Amino acid sequence: MADVMDNTVSLCKRKGFIFQSSEIYGGLNGCWDYGPLGVELLRNIKETWWRAMTYREDIEGLDASILMHPRVWEASGHVDNFTDPLVDCRSCKARFREDLLSDEQRSAGQCPTCGNKEVLTEPRAFNLMFKTYVGPVEEDGSRVFMRPETAQGSYVNFLNVQTAMRHKLPFGVAQIGKAFRNEINTRNFLFRTREFEQMEMQYFVRPGTEDEWYEYWKEERWKWFATIGIPTRKLRWCEHEQLAHYARAAVDIEYEFPFGWGEIEGVHNRGDYDLTQHEKLSGKSLKYFDDASREKILPSVVETAMGASRACMVCLVDAYHEEEVEGEKRVVMRFHPRVAPLKAGIFPLVKRDGMPEVARKITADLRSHYPVFYDERGAIGRRYRRMDEVGTPFCITVDSQTLGDETVTVRERDSMAQDRVPIADLRDQISRRMEAWEMPLN
Numbered sequence: 001m002a003d004v005m006d007n008t009v010s011l012c013k014r015k016g017f018i019f020q021s022s023e024i025y026g027g028l029n030g031c032w033d034y035g036p037l038g039v040e041l042l043r044n045i046k047e048t049w050w051r052a053m054t055y056r057e058d059i060e061g062l063d064a065s066i067l068m069h070p071r072v073w074e075a076s077g078h079v080d081n082f083t084d085p086l087v088d089c090r091s092c093k094a095r096f097r098e099d100l101l102s103d104e105q106r107s108a109g110q111c112p113t114c115g116n117k118e119v120l121t122e123p124r125a126f127n128l129m130f131k132t133y134v135g136p137v138e139e140d141g142s143r144v145f146m147r148p149e150t151a152q153g154s155y156v157n158f159l160n161v162q163t164a165m166r167h168k169l170p171f172g173v174a175q176i177g178k179a180f181r182n183e184i185n186t187r188n189f190l191f192r193t194r195e196f197e198q199m200e201m202q203y204f205v206r207p208g209t210e211d212e213w214y215e216y217w218k219e220e221r222w223k224w225f226a227t228i229g230i231p232t233r234k235l236r237w238c239e240h241e242q243l244a245h246y247a248r249a250a251v252d253i254e255y256e257f258p259f260g261w262g263e264i265e266g267v268h269n270r271g272d273y274d275l276t277q278h279e280k281l282s283g284k285s286l287k288y289f290d291d292a293s294r295e296k297i298l299p300s301v302v303e304t305a306m307g308a309s310r311a312c313m314v315c316l317v318d319a320y321h322e323e324e325v326e327g328e329k330r331v332v333m334r335f336h337p338r339v340a341p342l343k344a345g346i347f348p349l350v351k352r353d354g355m356p357e358v359a360r361k362i363t364a365d366l367r368s369h370y371p372v373f374y375d376e377r378g379a380i381g382r383r384y385r386r387m388d389e390v391g392t393p394f395c396i397t398v399d400s401q402t403l404g405d406e407t408v409t410v411r412e413r414d415s416m417a418q419d420r421v422p423i424a425d426l427r428d429q430i431s432r433r434m435e436a437w438e439m440p441l442n
């Protein structure tokens with residue numbers, strides 16, 4: 001299983017999905033760069049989420065700033081509570097999260113790196129927020145935080161959105177954006193990083209109805225993973241036993257990564273914790289005036305919170321497959337076409353007889369609708385394999401028959417089956433096949 005992880009990471013670099021940040025300087029721990037194909041994959045995931053979450057009557061989009069007034073983070077509880085217990089090894093100087101040590105290591109004070117016993121310090125609360133300064137003077141009064149979640153931007157804008165869009169309860173505010181956490185240990189590629197992107201939605205509801213909306217959003221979010229091609233059998237629920245400082249109830253959707261089960265998304269019943277806190281610290285009312293009952297209401301919040309970068313990692317490890325075809329290893333990324341970075345590869349069988357010109361024309365036509373790749377180099381089999389390795393669902397080949405009857409072959413990535421399609425129908429056919437694409441979900 002660990003091989004899947006290593007192979008995925010190595011393919012990601014080789015094929016331009018993910019690069020280590022500042023690699024030529026030795027890298028920066030917990031930071032990754034999305035290459036030409038990675039950025040398309042990530043955008044497709046975010047687009048799928050955005051459509052599902054905001055192209056509906058009751059949810060609006062928002063893009064709040066990363067830097068916010070520092071009191072926001074006092075109100076939210078992050079200044080006091082957003083900490084991990086940090087322990088140091090006195091022997092090899094490694095640092096760990098105490099809550100991630102095994103019971104054995106904890107009771108023996110044993111360092112997971114050097115193995116020495118009785119070398120761990122007492123745990124200290126380490127705040128995960130990155131700090132920086134606004135303006136030229138680095139003093140306490142100008143200190144701000146890089147947001148550790150997008151949610152607070154939605155809470156402080158709750159009344160702005162409600163008033164501008166004339167919403168009644170319930171309604172939601174959705175955001176996609178960067179978040180930063182100074183994690184003690186970054187781990188497992190894109191899984192736990194210091195800079196990452198979140199896709200979060202805050203749903204404001206009448207107090208007393210939060211339980212039913214919590215159930216509603218659990219179901220909606222579970223269903224969404226099928227739209228990016230993630231099989232249900234690789235997902236499970238995990239109820240929180242220990243709740244975050246803001247939560248009344250919380251549940252995670254976990255995915256079975258090669259290194260074990262790990263959280264991808266959380267659904268949280270946050271009650272009125274956040275809005276109450278912001279009222280208290282800002283001194284401003286955040287109550288919503290309900291026309292029907294003529295009363296002022298402080299809504300409760302149900303939140304759905306996912307890492308876009310973590311969802312990207314799920315798509316990458318889930319897509320990775322190796323198989324044997326005609327005695328040779330075939331590596332194929334089985335992305336759902338909706339998230340696949342390239343939708344089609346287009347090849348002239350040979351570089352003569354007008355085939356490149358026809359293939360170029362098809363490329364230009366399809367490229368005005370989605371990303372495609374033109375390739376005339378090497379044997380046709382190798383060109384197919386290169387597209388398989390980056391998960392391109394269709395390969396279109398122009399051959400000598402094309403010059404006579406204006407048809408091309410269309411090869412489907414997973415079955416490798418080929419059929420002939422008239423050039424005039426190509427765009428429609430590809431769109432229809434992408435729409436009808438079925439992944440084995442159970």
Ligand code: GAP
Nearest residue numbers: 149151191192193196264265266305306307310
């Ligand atoms: N607003 C609530 C909130 O931020 P969270 O469970 O701390 O809740 C939500 O984070 C999601 O953000 C997680 O489920 C995970 O997918 C992603 N996430 C959190 N920390 C991350 C990290 N260090 N690296 C990558 N993704 C992370």
